[in-house]
Amino acid sequence: MIKIKFLGAARTVTGSSYLVSSDKKKFLVDCGMFQGIDVEERNYLPYDFNPAELDFVLITHAHIDHIGLLPKLVKHGFRGPIYLTNETSAVAYHLLLDSAKIQENNLRDSRWRPSRGKLIYDTTDALETIALFRPVKFDDEVNIDGVVVKFERAGHALGAASIMCKVDSKIIYFSGDLGRSEHPFLQPFDLAPRNADFVIMESLYGGIYHEQRAETIAKFERSINDIFNRNGNVIIPAFALQRTQEILYTLKKSYQDKQINKLEGVNLDSPLAQKITEVYTHSIFLNNSLGKDLFEFEQLRFIRNPKKLTRSKFESSIIIAGSGMCEGGRILGHLNKYLPDPRNGVLIVGFQAEGTLGRELLSGAKSVTINKKSVPVRAEIEDFLGFSAHADHKDLTLWLNRFDKKNLRKIFLVHAETERMDAFIDKENLKNSAYAPEWKEEIVLD
Ligand SMILES: [Zn+2]
Known part of the structure; x- marks a missing residue:
């Protein structure tokens, strides 16, 4: 039996x-x-x-x-x-x-x-x-x-x-x-x-039924361009396995196809996502006809020292960090810094469970608590769940x-x-x- x-x-x-x-x-x-x-x-x-x-x-x-x-x-x-x-x-x-x-x-x-x-x-x-x-x-x-x-x-x-x-x-x-x-x-x-x-x-x-991938990507590109046009920065909380690589691949392609203008830098500020991206890059099981540099492009930086990134000032840049639902990790420091400025945007690209900071942001909270401190939410919050x-x-x-x-x-x-x-x-x-x-x-x- x-x-x-x-x-x-x-x-x-x-x-x-x-x-x-x-x-x-x-x-x-x-x-x-x-x-x-x-x-x-x-x-x-x-x-x-x-x-x-x-x-x-x-x-x-x-x-x-x-x-x-x-x-x-x-x-x-x-x-x-x-x-x-x-x-x-x-x-x-x-x-x-x-x-x-x-x-x-x-x-x-x-x-x-x-x-x-x-x-x-x-x-x-x-x-x-x-x-x-x-x-x-x-x-x-x-x-x-x-x-x-x-x-x-x-x-x-x-x-x-x-x-x-x-x-x-x-x-x-x-x-x-x-x-x-x-x-x-x-x-x-x-x-x-x-x-x-x-x-x-x-x-x-x-x-x-999911929307077509091309539709999601077009909306994603439009949002990034809007944020850059007002001299803001883009924050993307991302899961380390699969979603980060999907976003890097999309950014590389959009930039190469000239759908994103003036991209100054893409900062991958997640040690876990960096390691997993390396596994993806080396995996012989990926479709080889696409070439081996699927996720590599000039503006991409793997951040080793998060303090340096938090201290530095820049515009027209993207920060990708974990955790994907904003429950911990380096994303918290970035949200703390960038949420109060309306020029910035937080692009949510993955599922956010009930009770997480990510869900709070998605549901339109006017302020959130990060490290026991109240942080006003003035940055634009957008969701791109079509990356599922x-x-x-x-x-x-x-x-x-x-x-x-x-x-x-x-x-x-x-x-x-x-x-x-x-x-x-x-x-x-x-x-x-x-x-x-x-x-x-x-x-x-x-
Ligand atoms: Zn899964």
Whole structure:
């Protein structure tokens, strides 16, 4: 008998983690951190299974809501192998060390909510986790003591995979986070026809259609030009994995195509994003025909000394810094400096969870608190959520249609708010075949 338990991303977006158990094996697919004020308490809950009894873990991709609790698992006794793609391994290394460091630093941070006033894990736990990584190639079948797994491209970030698991002759597919069917530099998700008994599928944008990338980019260029024309600077809070590289690629191309005038400098002020950009640059898995300098251009500077940047005066420049939701990191110093001046602009290019400073800015706050100080918001705040790295309704359907409907027994929808999953079920007429499990619900796959 095979069972699956939905430990996270069930009727919510973050905390992806699924416990699969058969008579012989027990393993996790993803081990993500919960993010956002309504669910982050769950990161501190004790396990209702023994991590030491798990045989192995499979990881779809390196975003923190998919890997962020791996060191907690190790801290509580897990010692098995962690399978992930080569590229995911390279970026997860940086992300886990950074996650531990953020927790250690944030104990002193003013925006640290009391509920987070203890460490989930530290740098030692993160290092022990990294030592358990077993990188594999895309599309290789790996036999783990009788469970056959295969990582196929998901097109969502460098290394991101959907995972096929064959357990006791049943085929279970985990979509992971799916990217968009067209992308300027990532290979899109695999569309080869497949058979599966069960599919566990993200549905973040069920019922929603993204605007065309060209439209988002045109708006982005217009905003930057407007801000530069009034001698302001552009601040972009960005996630280190995928969004930063997407923005650098866009800026380079827009400047080369003369769609942005007088760009004085682009300052990448995030040590994590710098490291991950280097992994992207060196990855042989990117489409080589695009050349190897995808993210390099004359005005780009990797900032080593943030104090120098905070002290210096400039115009017509862009600062990209983390964290992506403005919850900590170097972005806070820049917001403190640039928010009070109406010539400046803050361009929000990624999802902002409830309760974060990024969400506060997006919802039009007239002043915000940074490092216990009230800061007036006079800079222009604009959102460009069209940069999303997630499949929209059309792409989700495209991916799902690769499976032979005759053999598919159930689709489990995850990684979305209930409203989005309902929209997906309605639009695709999946009432009898799709189901959105509750948090911690356990289901027998028969
Ligand atoms: Zn992701």
